[in-house]
Amino acid sequence: MTKKFLVIVGPSASGKTELMNRLTRDSDLYRNVISTTTRPKRENEVDGVDYHFVNISTFDQRMQNNEFVETGRAYSSWYGTEYTSLFPNNDHRIPVMVLEPEGAETIRNKLKNHFGITVYLTASRETRVARIIERFCEGTSTLEQTSKRISQTCLELDSWEDAVNAHIKIESENESDLTDGIESINQLLTLDSQPQLELERRNKNKEGNAISKRLTQECQSILETIKLDKLKTGMGLKMFIANIDTLIQNIKTSEHSEICPSNS
Missing domain, CATH: 1.10.287 (Helix Hairpins)
Known part of the structure; x- marks a missing residue:
């Protein structure tokens, strides 16, 4: 049986988590796929709700046991999507995942017999830097994490579009942009077959900047x-x-x- 799934990709502070939260909160059609990560839990996060938080040895063991559909590393931490989280029994809602471009490609290749939509979410550099600084001011991001994200944000915007395959691109400057984007996502997922890609990957390395x-x-x-x-x-x-x-x-x-x- 062909199943549908939704993947969200985009640079830091582009609004990926907000889009996923709105999709899963405002509709019974979608379900958040809870990723597993070695990243330290933030003060406002709940284990098993925001992420499955594990140590590096547990993550490595699950990788060796082939329990992940995909894995990736970001900001010195590992993230992964476990098979049991993707299509659990007796849950027919569309799973929504936030992934790095490499993880999105892995999912697409492993689930090529299913109906998958990839959303590329972005925002202006000024908007993204403002969001990163806001997290720092709120105490949800350390000085080191903030510096690294700002650095990558100022360097990576152009290279991101070359690093993803996506069926739809959403500019998320404000709430209304996300509302319009959700309408477009809903329309795509009502189709009988996958639409053509709007963005096609031209560069496999979205980082690769020596400075x-x-x-x-x-x-x-x-x-x-x-x-x-x-x-x-x-x-x-x-x-x-x-x-x-x-x-x-x-x-x-x-x-x-x-x-x-x-x-x-």
Whole structure:
């Protein structure tokens, strides 16, 4: 029997969790697939509801036992989708997963006889940086995690579209964008056969940027000295991003000089 499933992919702070929550909260049609992760549990999270939180040895053992449909690593933590979480018995709701591009491709290949829709969710860099900083101000993200996410956010936006296969793209700047996107998702899942891809993968590596580590260090240095209340304002955020843009250019120039020193 052909089963339907929905995969959401997108860069950090693009609204993936909010989209999944709205789909599963506002409709009996969808069900959240609870992933397993080695990431530390945040203060507002519940084990078995947000994620299945396990240590690295337990995760490794489950990998060896082939209990995962797919696994991936993000921000130094492992994530995986277990077979038992994907299509449990006597539950006919459409499973919804938030995955990295590589995990989405693995799911597509392993479940190619089923009806799967992949959603690519994105937002402007300013919106995403603002969301990342908001998490930091709320205490749900550490300084190191925040610096790393901001660094990747400022570097990865263009490369993400080259790294995914997706049937629909949603720009999630506000709540109404998600509402319109959900309507489009519902329409796609009523079709008798899978639609054509809107985005096709051209680059298998969505990261691969040599300057990311240096930029992360610089972001952390700025965040350690800046006043958070200034970052919450629109002007403060624009100035922060402008500083990041300058850092990127300086690091790129430095990298180029090290690789291609001038003959003097």
